[in-house]
Amino acid sequence: MTKKYARASRPSIEDINVSIDKGxxxxxxGPTGAGKSTIIKLLLREETPNKGKIWVNDxxxxxxxxxxxxxxxxxxxxVFQDFRLLPTRTAAENVAFALEVIGKSKTVARRVVPEVxxxxxxxxxxxxxxxxxSGGEQQRVAIARAFxxxxxxxxxxxxxxxxDPDTSVEIMRLLDRINRTGTTIVMVTHDSNIVNQMxxxxxxxxxxxxxxxxxxxxxx
Amino acid sequence: MRAKYVxxxxxxxxxxxxxxxxxxxxxxxxSLAMLGASLLLYMQVSDMEDYYYTRLEVSIFFxxxxxxxxxxxxxxxxxxxxxxxxxxxxTKDEAYKRFQEMFKxxxxxxxxxxxxxxPASYRVKPADPNNSQAIIDKYGKGRQGIVANAVDQRKVLSxxxxxxxxxxxxxxxxxxxxxxxxxxxxxNTIQVAAFSxxxxxxxxxxxxxxxxxxxxxxxxxAVFAGVIGAILAYLTLIGAKVFIIDGTFKSLFQSxxxxxxxxxxxxxxxxILAGIAGTVSAITGWVTLRFQIKV
Numbered sequence: 001m002t003k004k005y006a007r008a009s010r011p012s013i014e015d016i017n018v019s020i021d022k023g024x025x026x027x028x029x030g031p032t033g034a035g036k037s038t039i040i041k042l043l044l045r046e047e048t049p050n051k052g053k054i055w056v057n058d059x060x061x062x063x064x065x066x067x068x069x070x071x072x073x074x075x076x077x078x079v080f081q082d083f084r085l086l087p088t089r090t091a092a093e094n095v096a097f098a099l100e101v102i103g104k105s106k107t108v109a110r111r112v113v114p115e116v117x118x119x120x121x122x123x124x125x126x127x128x129x130x131x132x133x134s135g136g137e138q139q140r141v142a143i144a145r146a147f148x149x150x151x152x153x154x155x156x157x158x159x160x161x162x163x164d165p166d167t168s169v170e171i172m173r174l175l176d177r178i179n180r181t182g183t184t185i186v187m188v189t190h191d192s193n194i195v196n197q198m199x200x201x202x203x204x205x206x207x208x209x210x211x212x213x214x215x216x217x218x219x220x
Numbered sequence: 221m222r223a224k225y226v227x228x229x230x231x232x233x234x235x236x237x238x239x240x241x242x243x244x245x246x247x248x249x250x251s252l253a254m255l256g257a258s259l260l261l262y263m264q265v266s267d268m269e270d271y272y273y274t275r276l277e278v279s280i281f282f283x284x285x286x287x288x289x290x291x292x293x294x295x296x297x298x299x300x301x302x303x304x305x306x307x308x309x310x311t312k313d314e315a316y317k318r319f320q321e322m323f324k325x326x327x328x329x330x331x332x333x334x335x336x337x338x339p340a341s342y343r344v345k346p347a348d349p350n351n352s353q354a355i356i357d358k359y360g361k362g363r364q365g366i367v368a369n370a371v372d373q374r375k376v377l378s379x380x381x382x383x384x385x386x387x388x389x390x391x392x393x394x395x396x397x398x399x400x401x402x403x404x405x406x407x408n409t410i411q412v413a414a415f416s417x418x419x420x421x422x423x424x425x426x427x428x429x430x431x432x433x434x435x436x437x438x439x440x441x442a443v444f445a446g447v448i449g450a451i452l453a454y455l456t457l458i459g460a461k462v463f464i465i466d467g468t469f470k471s472l473f474q475s476x477x478x479x480x481x482x483x484x485x486x487x488x489x490x491x492i493l494a495g496i497a498g499t500v501s502a503i504t505g506w507v508t509l510r511f512q513i514k515v
Contacts, residue, residue: 074428084426086420101424
């Protein structure tokens with residue numbers, strides 16, 4: 001993947017050029033306003049850069065026709081700090097929702113959903129509603145939902161931002177396990193403990209620029 | 221599964237915002253009923269024009285002083301005229317009988333008229349219905365003492381058609397004004413629906429649901445409301461025919477001039493109104509979503 005862009009809007013990113021290989025686990029770190037979350041938005045094509053090109057899974061995203069975007073997003077998974085679960089649906093229903101709205105049959109959902117919930121460690125809690133689950137469990141549901149379509153890339157925007165340190169570590173173990181299945185993980189964070197523990201590639205940003213790109217790095 | 225999902229989303233969406241849904245449907249129904257009435261009047265006027273203009277007669281009324289030989293002479297002249305297709309003499313007695321028949325619903329009027337108060341006349345059918353004025357000019361003038369006046373029925377009818385045309389335009393204007401209000405309500409309803417479902421929509425877009433799948437429930441909500449509105453409008457038109465046209469104004473419509481509005485035309489309104497309502501609502505809904513849910 002290569003991305004190069006110059007953006008004028010806030011928080012802006014300027015002239016950055018990064019390439020991430022398939023199967024990598026990459027942290028984007030840096031202070032608030034450094035443009036970390038903008039990276040996620042650009043990768044999802046929620047936003048487009050003013051200048052430059054972005055390749056994700058060998059597809060050029062910036063010039064992509066809008067009707068192709070839904071199909072493109074099916075090759076990505078995404079988790080957020082605030083989980084973004086539907087409060088009126090159970091854990092299993094939240095995961096199934098992601099399958100149903102892209103046209104997968106109920107039969108497929110019935111087979112795949114318990115599998116992925118088991119994988120994220122929520123076996124036996126399929127029928128709980130989000131408010132009946134802890135923060136860490138809610139984030140597991142969100143990860144299950146992001147992973148259920150077996151995406152090539154998983155984007156994580158501060159996934160541990162709302163969690164206590166112990167729960168954060170568990171979530172990171174889960175992401176690490178997903179990474180080992182061959183899924184590329186791009187994670188935005190400013191949780192220094194986690195970055196230091198994981199010892200993965202770290203890209204540090206400041207004021208819209210990349211100031212450090214280090215394999216097996218620490219928070220700094 | 222998809223159809224079932226979309227359908228249940230539509231019903232849930234309409235129910236969640238039920239007061240707005242009712243307002244939207246009622247406004248739409250009023251607009252469509254007006255539109256239907258306007259269309260029916262339009263069809264009515266053109267039917268009546270077709271019907272009457274091919275049967276139009278010029279009436280040449282004689283004065284009381286005209287003698288039978290004078291009237292016969294005019295009759296011979298009319299029959300020899302290439303402008304005239306047919307000329308029929310109507311005596312005073314025949315005219316009185318016809319008058320009694322025509323206004324039998326109004327006995328006071330019949331009783332007030334004496335048998336010799338109606339003039340004898342020639343009922344002339346022009347060879348070319350559009351050329352009736354030539355006959356009026358030729359026979360209506362310059363025969364003082366014999367011909368009282370010559371009347372083209374077209375002039376009488378055109379007054380009635382003007383009244384109908386005016387009613388039709390008024391109904392059309394009301395339909396447009398109500399229609400605009402209905403469309404604003406549709407746009408508003410969809411905005412509210414999109415807002416109340418913003419979490420679902422955000423996740424659907426995130427996981428890559430196709431655009432039509434995200435938008436279909438909202439657009440169908442509008443279409444559904446439009447079709448319900450059309451059904452109500454259709455029932456209103458049926459009610460109007462049963463209780464007003466065939467009820468209160470029955471005698472008016474049974475008199476000679478006004479043809480009754482046929483059921484076939486009323487029934488034809490349903491597919492037309494439903495089609496218009498569905499299409500316009502769908503377009504409004506879709507346009508609203510283009511601004512609301514950006515891809």
